[in-house]
Amino acid sequence: MFKKFLSFALTVGSLAFAGEYWHLDPGGVTMKFLAMQVSPRAAALSGAGVADPGRVSEISRNPLAMSVANEAEFGLSQVIFGNGGADNFVSAYYGLPLGDKYTLGLAVDFLGYDNIEGRDENGLKTSEYGSYAWSLLAGFGSRSKIFNWAASARFATQTIDDETGFLFSVDAGGSFRVNDYFAFGANFTNLGFASKYESGKEASPLALQAGVTGFIPILDRWMVHLSVDAYRRADTKAQVLIGGEVVYFDMLSFRMGYAIRPDTEDAISGGLGVTFGMVVFDYAYSPRPAFEGGNHYIAVGVKF
Numbered sequence: 001m002f003k004k005f006l007s008f009a010l011t012v013g014s015l016a017f018a019g020e021y022w023h024l025d026p027g028g029v030t031m032k033f034l035a036m037q038v039s040p041r042a043a044a045l046s047g048a049g050v051a052d053p054g055r056v057s058e059i060s061r062n063p064l065a066m067s068v069a070n071e072a073e074f075g076l077s078q079v080i081f082g083n084g085g086a087d088n089f090v091s092a093y094y095g096l097p098l099g100d101k102y103t104l105g106l107a108v109d110f111l112g113y114d115n116i117e118g119r120d121e122n123g124l125k126t127s128e129y130g131s132y133a134w135s136l137l138a139g140f141g142s143r144s145k146i147f148n149w150a151a152s153a154r155f156a157t158q159t160i161d162d163e164t165g166f167l168f169s170v171d172a173g174g175s176f177r178v179n180d181y182f183a184f185g186a187n188f189t190n191l192g193f194a195s196k197y198e199s200g201k202e203a204s205p206l207a208l209q210a211g212v213t214g215f216i217p218i219l220d221r222w223m224v225h226l227s228v229d230a231y232r233r234a235d236t237k238a239q240v241l242i243g244g245e246v247v248y249f250d251m252l253s254f255r256m257g258y259a260i261r262p263d264t265e266d267a268i269s270g271g272l273g274v275t276f277g278m279v280v281f282d283y284a285y286s287p288r289p290a291f292e293g294g295n296h297y298i299a300v301g302v303k304f
Contacts (some may be wrong), residue, residue: 022025024235030169030194030202031158032109033133035233037061037286038077038091039299044181044271044284045243046257049227050214051185054245055273056095057299059139060107062209063171064151064185066141069095069103075280082293088112093301103143105152109135139171149174149281153201154190166195169204180217186210190275207233211241224248237262251275255284271297278303 019079037043039058050062056073058065072095079089113131138154149172151295156167173187187209194202212227225245232238243257253273260266271284280301287294 011158012112024118024203026235028163028235029201029205029233029237031133031135031156032205033089034135034154034156034167034169034190035061035080035207036089037297038079038089038102038280038282039065039273040077040299041245041253041255043286043295043297044255044257044269044282045227045245046241046259046267046269046286047209047231048211048229048241048243048257050173050187050209050211050229051223051246052227053185055106055280055299056299057091057093057282057301059095059105059152060091060109060135062173062190063105063139063152063187064148064173064175066095066103066105066139067143067148068177069097069105071186071303072096073301073303075299077297077299080289080296080298082295088159097143099205101143103141103150103208105106105137105139105141105150107135107137109137121231131158131160137171137226146177147175154192159261165202167204168192169206181215181217183213184211185213203234205235206234207231208300218231221249223295236264 011218036276039055040058041055042061048132053062053065053068054204056065056069057075057077077091089111091107091109096104098104111133120201135154135156137152137154139150141150142148151172152257154169158165167192169192171189175183177183177190189207190205192204194204209229209231211227213227216224227243229241230238240260245253247253258268267286269284269286273282282299284297285294287295
């Protein structure tokens with residue numbers, strides 16, 4: 001199993017240095033909302049923890065989240081943006097265990113902007129317009145205590161004023177649980193084809209992520225998860241994501257993360273998770289200093 005994971009990690013890692021695709025200018029990809037965090041847990045950890053998914057709600061950004069779907073779960077996530085953000089970002093997810101070893105995952109994202117001020121080529125105001133984007137994802141993955149793999153396919157569309165673009169992409173990942181105390185994981189997301197807008201060719205927001213998570217038990221009631229990940233998107237420099245989670249009896253979780261981003265602002269984030277029987281609730285807050293505000297992430301799910 002370890003050899004399989006090592007081969008996968010080396011293959012994914014080699015993509016980071018292959019071709020001119022990895023030398024795009026900042027902002028050189030389309031549909032960047034597909035690289036934004038949706039799950040409150042992932043947002044609270046600043047995106048860290050590729051080897052340690054905790055909720056099925058993370059499947060739209062980490063296919064390995066299918067490995068934790070021991071029960072069927074359906075839920076909704078909402079991002080409430082601060083100043084300078086979108087009007088609406090909603091995600092629905094569904095995880096369905098198939099037998100004892102596999103999981104089917106589904107996710108739908110919607111992002112919408114209204115009343116955007118229009119400007120012509122001379123900078124003069126024109127009529128207001130809107131921008132809307134959808135993403136549909138279906139995936140399949142394993143569920144094991146040692147080695148897990150997962151893959152998913154995505155179709156996305158984005159409309160800005162009267163121009164519409166489409167994207168077809170795949171996500172894939174693998175993780176290896178070394179023992180009770182360490183796990184390694186790696187994935188790539190949004191590897192695919194983006195159609196052209198009238199203004200020219202677009203590239204999908206391909207991203208690579210790899211990381212390690214340590215598990216530290218405290219007495220019989222608490223577990224500490226510490227994750228350090230490396231992340232890179234096609235049009236950004238490499239980032240370091242650090243996240244920590246303290247879990248009490250799988251019922252109450254406290255989370256915090258810090259992202260080191262050389263080409264943009266660093267950020268610290270935090271949140272919590274609560275489980276009430278069949279109901280799970282997650283919340284996170286991530287500040288955005290450049291916009292003098294921050295984003296709130298809320299998710300509610302039901303296991304059955």
